[in-house]
Amino acid sequence: MRKLRMGMIGGGQGSFIGEVHRIASRLDGMIDLVCGAFSSTPERSLESGKALLIPKNRCYSNFEEMFEKEKLLPPDEKMDFVAIVTPNHMHFKPAKMALENGFHVVCDKPMTLTLEEALALEKIAESSDLLFALTHNYPSSPMIQQARTMVLNNEIGQIRKVVVQYLQGWLSTSLENTGQKQASWRVDPNKSGIGGALGDIGTHAHNLVEFVTGLKVVELAADLGKFGKNRVLDDDGNVLIRLENGAKGSLSFSQIALGEENNLAISVYGDKGSFTWRQENPNELVTRWLNKPKTIYTPNGIDTSATASSFSRIPAGHPEGYLEAFANIYKNFAIHLNNYLEGEKDSQPNYPGIKEGVRGMQFIYACVNSSENNSEWKKI
Amino acid sequence: MRKLRMGMIGGGQGSFIGEVHRIASRLDGMIDLVCGAFSSTPERSLESGKALLIPKNRCYSNFEEMFEKEKLLPPDEKMDFVAIVTPNHMHFKPAKMALENGFHVVCDKPMTLTLEEALALEKIAESSDLLFALTHNYPSSPMIQQARTMVLNNEIGQIRKVVVQYLQGWLSTSLENTGQKQASWRVDPNKSGIGGALGDIGTHAHNLVEFVTGLKVVELAADLGKFGKNRVLDDDGNVLIRLENGAKGSLSFSQIALGEENNLAISVYGDKGSFTWRQENPNELVTRWLNKPKTIYTPNGIDTSATASSFSRIPAGHPEGYLEAFANIYKNFAIHLNNYLEGEKDSQPNYPGIKEGVRGMQFIYACVNSSENNSEWKKI
Amino acid sequence: MRKLRMGMIGGGQGSFIGEVHRIASRLDGMIDLVCGAFSSTPERSLESGKALLIPKNRCYSNFEEMFEKEKLLPPDEKMDFVAIVTPNHMHFKPAKMALENGFHVVCDKPMTLTLEEALALEKIAESSDLLFALTHNYPSSPMIQQARTMVLNNEIGQIRKVVVQYLQGWLSTSLENTGQKQASWRVDPNKSGIGGALGDIGTHAHNLVEFVTGLKVVELAADLGKFGKNRVLDDDGNVLIRLENGAKGSLSFSQIALGEENNLAISVYGDKGSFTWRQENPNELVTRWLNKPKTIYTPNGIDTSATASSFSRIPAGHPEGYLEAFANIYKNFAIHLNNYLEGEKDSQPNYPGIKEGVRGMQFIYACVNSSENNSEWKKI
């Protein structure tokens, strides 16, 4: 095992998610940030890189330059993989170029601007031999892993009902008109794609459902809303969902749920047990059972599964949060990549990848399609 | 003001809701239970009445007998009103007979077995001069009254989104096959009507939305589920809703949400503020605001409205619950009826009545209609 | 079984606890309020009684008159027992007179103004054959009964540590100078005795510890505080406690804990299990175990003991609160008294009585004694 070398595309000053990726990549000491094309303008890329203590010659003006130059560096110096942390419209090109130039990829979600791009990227990735991680971070929370273990162990039984919500309020006002960078690109279809809140957080809710239940959402009926003044993209949505085993559910998301911070919560009900997890207090998994009272699991607490513990770093009662869950993707990616580099080509990823990315884009398209057709049921 | 005399139809031994009505009617010392037709068999009616310390001669064999005999009693002895606490199929007839014989009515929800009965009862009630209360109890919780005040004061602003759920798990198994009385009639369309969980608790969720927002649900798209073995009626449902002002929402209910006890929770989001209330810990109203942090209101706590305080009996920090909220209906009904008896005919009810009952039946029918038509949007 | 007839001393207009006692006595339909000496002035007593629909001739000018006249009434008319809901200095005399005139007693806590009175009352009660209930209401909460069952069943094991607090903030300011009746008498040693917050709520905390553990507090070291301007009595206290089995603990109370409403909370730790209960959300009992995760019990929920269920009236998930717990004392007293009246003299009370009252006064005196002696350990 050796330290891996990461390049970054995007994440310059003012970026929220860029710093999240950097912290996540540092946390376990397995990855060094060695280069980057941090911004769309060369000056700001350089300035951002400098603040990150990156040598000047590895602060690139754009991602094309980065790939061109990095691939010429000696094997023990050049970056191993790239982290793509730009807005959605700038995912496909750099991801494609990375794969075509032999670099592994960590990419933010949603995977691409369009479903077409997603399917194209899937082909490229599959035909390459390279690793691809998509940062749907919530499944990497220890208590979601615990819930997943319980589903796999048939402790929950046949799943019947799912209630999931992802509620934020930060776009309750026209924040995009104030110059706030995060808001501006998210309400712009050229940068976000056809989904607004849908792509930004609805996809997280969908991904979490499919991960934790292990069941595909096969059909949905969506009612998207645009409440913010002059919004072109949805900023709210309510969706009926049906899972492949016959379970039904309700998925609600919003960025105009005034006062909500990052209220992602999921409840899954089977015929033997059920559970609820809330992202804002992620160190508890509430479980319910046919024949015993409600039971609370905690990371590294009593009876917590070995899998869940492997997504936690410290003893029970010492809260871990968003960054640690995010870091689990980088940690597991780094372990996987190290195995890969050492020749163990059949080790399996335990982080989301291309398939989850395609599912996410399909979910976005099905929701928009349904909503435009009076909430007709649409297959996904 | 004098003590009012109540007769009861239903509520014999083994009934859950009958005892709730009795406790609720006693709590404030304004009502005496004086007679009843407590059961469908004369023997059990007598036995139940005896346990309630009702004189033998006022334990009636059936409601017809009760109305016939009570109306012949002297004015200072005969019952003033009847509480109908039977299963749904036994609401219409006694309510009709009560009104036709000059007795006021408190009736459990849903108001009737069918929409036709509801509309017929509405006519009868309107043409009479008598009072009619429907025990949709949740709006009588002090913190829902607080929320309602905030909406009325325009503190919440224009409402945009509602997320409501009413989740129970007690029908996760085939409880109806074990002889459990509560379960048996609720899964039987002859006694419950066309809605199962929908009629039993979905109507509570719908009623709460309309009460607290003051807005009608004008359209809905429903996906009802039947998960219990051999169930004829729904035991689960997910519903998209649209309110008359353009707000959208999600309404989910279930009696197969394994392990849930009585998890009714509602969140309402406006463009100035938002709030969340959870029935299982009803003494907190979480509110959120554009320009100040999350604030928690409590019954009789600081800044709680006078209206909310009038639905509470004891100082802040002394929890009140389900029974106290239920009792508020009886208390307000008793005050209203006393006013009525003293000739103040224009005092207004502050408890639910016929109109809410009709709305509830319309909601049930619209959900079933939508669900049978592939979740098409249906007007309500 | 018949309906019992209650007289009330105190509880006139403006009283908080009087109305609590009345609601509690009504809730289960076993008791009628038939007479009262509701106030220290005859006019207000009459006025209060009228508002309660008590016949004029049974609204007495003072308790002496009440006992004199009631005892002359026919057996099927005169009151069976008296509820004493006056400030502390007015407990002893009416209790004594009640017992001496053959009336059973329900008395508010603390039992008397002084320890001497308490010991005297104990003698009187013991030499009589009459029933005496003291309204330490918190042990009657279903989840405290559940905890008590677990201790009795040795599920908690050897108890090692107790942490209890009873925090209120309503005397943070000089409320007693505003004419607020509740505040005025509580800060007046002539009406409250030698304990302020200590007597008012410290005794509840102490009583709860002894009830739920079944262990006596044998020694304590107290540091009382007087933070309110010109207060003569304590309004705050922190106490080290030692239980008879060697367990240790911490007991803190306050009425100047600004913003706290009625925050009574207790945690008990044994060598096999532990639990926490919070009065402000009383329908949860959090339990912890050596070999299984944290488990939440609820009234009438799965695995809740039969004893706990007998202190609850409605299905799990339907919150009960302060009034229902208070009513359990009246209910159990009424059952016991009915048994007594029917000749079953050996049925045992399951509500607090004289012994708990004496313990409470001993606790007050030990705390004051310790605090005045630089927090020396004092036996109790």
Next chain:
Amino acid sequence: MRKLRMGMIGGGQGSFIGEVHRIASRLDGMIDLVCGAFSSTPERSLESGKALLIPKNRCYSNFEEMFEKEKLLPPDEKMDFVAIVTPNHMHFKPAKMALENGFHVVCDKPMTLTLEEALALEKIAESSDLLFALTHNYPSSPMIQQARTMVLNNEIGQIRKVVVQYLQGWLSTSLENTGQKQASWRVDPNKSGIGGALGDIGTHAHNLVEFVTGLKVVELAADLGKFGKNRVLDDDGNVLIRLENGAKGSLSFSQIALGEENNLAISVYGDKGSFTWRQENPNELVTRWLNKPKTIYTPNGIDTSATASSFSRIPAGHPEGYLEAFANIYKNFAIHLNNYLEGEKDSQPNYPGIKEGVRGMQFIYACVNSSENNSEWKKI
């Protein structure tokens, strides 16, 4: 600003706190671990270093060797500071040697084995010009910073009461007899000093009180307990405290509070406001006020102070936890040290240091002294 170079003493395989320090040091990308004496045996030190990707020649056999060799390295290569993460008895010697050899120090708490060592170390540190950080991590939690700001702004007013508890249950059984390394040294006075749970977590509670109130605990009365079989050191304690301004309080700690994970909670009550913070859900600060309802602050949430925000890394609703708070010490130490290295000698530390370390040892000694003298009040 440049990346700082850290050496580590202790923290070899099996250590809990060593890994915490490493993660904390990595999180913000300001510090590289470059060398270490990770264990008391050279082999294990080497093995531990190897797993951490430290070059063999900088894995030292013991701390003496580390200081000797590192100080000879070129300025741009040798470590800048040392992190001491050994059990308590191994703090003083390496800290002293570090300071005497020109290395800055980050040291785990409690600062030393004995009070004498603490006072000696204070002298050494003061006479040196070097930086010294002590990892009392809880004050670095954003919501404690928020609370501290409120106290400084006089929003809380004159502080009157403090209730603090730090409850763990992991030593409920004789874990020290099972070979569990963490347990073994903590119950051994040769390695822990005169305090058991007292030194391990009681000091955190004490430190938190003094930090958040800005007031010294001037007097205390302690009752320490030894509940575990054959324990020589306390595993439980209840302490009365008095603050320098006349406030009083209660401090309780335990490692035999069965089932508790890491339940540190503090409530502070002033005459204008009050607050409560719970470590296990650290992203909420509950505040209460004279004239407005309970208000919840969150990291980076509405109205959160700039200071609090500077201890947080991501938007509101994205939970941060134990590691992030711990990392704030390293981050602030790194900024301070960089300033120092760039010649800004008068920048002030915003992390705990020598003074807090001495206070902690004084607290331990006062508690033991009081407890051995029948809980007499002792000055601190």
